[in-house]
Amino acid sequence: MPELPEVETIKNELSPYIINHHITGVTLFWHRMVHQPSVEEFCSRLIGQKLTGIVRRGKYLIFNLSSGEVLIIHLRMTGSLLLKPASDEPDKFIRAIIHLDGENDIHFRDPRKLGRMWLAANDSEVLKKLGPEPLETSFTPQTLNRRLQNRTAPIKAILLDQSVVAGIGNMYADEALFAARIHPLRRGGSLSPDEVERLHHAIQQVLWAAIGNKGASTDTYFRPGGETGTAHFQFQVAHRLSGDLCPVCGTPIERIPIRNRGSYFCPRCQPLNPPGEIKSTDFL
């Protein structure tokens, strides 16, 4: 699933090819991707607009339009945005094409058809519940600490909550918790100030490293030019096979379900402390 580093990479690699280009047409192969407004209005209001900028917020891409409106795209589980020559035949997983003047069109590829698009007057109506950006300087250990106070849910589940921190998903939550040596089932409010500081540092470190490696292609993620990212080659615990050993201590990595997501961790490097604080069956 594309998370912050993948969406950031897509933004960075699309920008030079689409900014200042005009939308000349929209082709939809899967109408249910358009969440707002109606499909007809979505297409007619986009045509003729110039793309003036593109920003990322959490896992959302926000395309600024010359009218002042915004086109917002969420790739969900399996979406990619690909730059394709206008003459290119779409493959069977292309759900939408945004045609541009010039050489390239944007193909929205999405095997599971879960991606979404909105056309809105501004981004606040769609993104109002998003928490802080973890790579902004305003996101400090104190910001994180305030958001964990009195929370009884497992820290792994809290990190996946986009209203707490924006952009972190299953892969980078596992990686950050491993780097911080914190068990995924620790209650959020039980973390010491020292642990919160370690987690804050680990979140920023794993996200920056993954952006440097152009995201992780563990599944269906491709960069706009069709290349894969290489961030998953640096993963310590995420997406490991059962029986894989911890790269630090050699203990077999464990996988447990938390809120229906597989969570990978090293039981030795990330001890449950105090022992038995949470029973894993509480969150199956």
Ligand SMILES: [Zn+2]
């Ligand atoms: Zn270990």
